[in-house]
Amino acid sequence: MIKGLYEAHLPVRNLAKSIEFYKKLELELAYQTDKLAFFWLEKGRSWLGLWETEKAETPYHPSLRHIAFHVSIEDLRNAKDWLETRGVAGRTAFGFSPEQQPLILPNNPHAHAAIYFHDPDGNSLELIAPLRLDVEEEFEIMSLDEWDRKHSQR
Incomplete structure (x- = not known):
């Protein structure tokens, strides 16, 4: 039944400023009113x-005001x-x-690589890519460079 996530929402102080920021991230503006804008992911x-x-x-909390964008x-x-x-x-x-x-991120049995930044309103944004799924391997959080060195030695 469920095929994926269709929409997510963030609060912003200044819509025009936020529109410019998200355009810099190469997102396409899909719809806009005076107080609302939608961008295609x-x-x-x-x-x-x-x-x-x-x-x-x-106030920010991981359950509020956070979006993770899937990238390769x-x-x-x-x-x-x-x-x-x-300029981000x-x-x-x-x-x-x-x-x-x-x-x-060691979300065992999965591993994801991520980088974090904020939008102009302090909303938490993340670019994330899965590295492996359903592989049991305990490890501590590390940099992608460390991951690459560790996994090139295998």
Whole structure:
């Protein structure tokens, strides 16, 4: 029955400023009103809604004001440069500085690589790529560089 996630929403203080930011991330504007904009993540499959509201002041928590965008591992390896050319700074996550990212999340039995940054309203954004699924292997969180070194020795 369920085929995927069609939409997610974030609160923003200034819709025009947020529209410019998400366009820098190469998302296509799909629909806009005075206080709402939707961007296609995958055209016809999923989109992100931005709502101009005073609720943008709601304190961040991982269950609130967070979106993770699925990318390929190849794109993730270039994500720091890609973000930098768009004027988007990385942020520290799980004790790892932007310079140490992408990092590997040990969600055993899965592993994902991710890089973290904020939008203009402090909403938490993530670029994430699955590395492996359904493989039991305990490990600590590490950088993608460390993961590559560890797995090239096998």
